[in-house]
Amino acid sequence: MAAARETRLRVIALYKELHRLGRDYPDPAYNFHKKLRGLFEKNRNLTDPGEIEKAIKMGEYIRNETLALYSLRKYRHLKRMYPNPSPADPTP
């Protein structure tokens, strides 16, 4: 039963992390928190440790994808706002 407690803690930590990430989601039309809650609720009655592990891995994948989205979005924005001047720039 210690294993169940362990996975429970992992799942809760993952949920908290995704929930906090969801606050910064750029598209207001996409209800991140509703989807997050829905997907976690769908898997609440899993018992097979293999399936549980697969679900956790999926959650971690989504977390990493979201992090990548945020950092790329920020980088692209900053690169546009602060471009590197090139030698081909005509002098004003």
Added chain:
Amino acid sequence: MRPSAVRLLNILVPVKRTVDYAVKIRVNPDQKGVDLNVKHSMNPFDEIAVEEAVRLRERLKDEVKSIKVVTIGPTKAAETLRTALAMGADSGIHVEVPDSAPPPEPLGIAKALRAVIQREKEGVDLVILGKQAIDDDASQTGQMLAGLLDWAQATFASKVDVDPKAKTANVTREIDGGLEELKCQLPLVVTTDLRLNEPRYASLPNIMKAKKKPIEKLTPADLKIDLTPLLETVKVTEPPKRKGGGKVESVDELIAKLKEAGITPVKS
């Protein structure tokens, strides 16, 4: 101003709480400023600075003695310090200015940072800060600080390699038309360019751990400095609206329109 006697690095990273990069800026009706009742976060270039300090420690390990972050701002600026601590800094210094006070200018900030550095018993060997803040785009603080301290400076850094034993650093700078490599003596001020690194996202466990890290609170009076602005903002306006473009039907029409606009062909 006195660098550490032992060959260990003490790194200071000043950070600034600015309007978040994704916020749509609106000019106030009085045309004296912009709407500040919006989301704020750490200046992205300062995030890169914190990340660089943390990566230096990952590379140099025990040769980096401490990474301190400092901010000069209102009460809420402490949140920015917490983010930096969550990214890997050891401790923070918050020079608190009243919420009603006007935002400090780069020269005032540079003088405050000098006072903070001179206060540090262990000394500071390396100051890494963002090249500019995305709210004022001044790009002055790093250079002014180096001047006030009489330290070497390497601005717009896209690569930093420190040798604590030799007390030197090789810095690659982004300049017009290419890159420049500098060999600098420590102590050194470095300002970060966008291409230096990709800052990490502070994970929730790290944010929780950061709550235990110490933040020292100071006032400008403690540092014996005056942050009153020397400049007055006369007017703030939005950039002119983009004029709509026009469509052309053929290449000949395009060439005619270009000639009209005064663009002359170049011999190929």
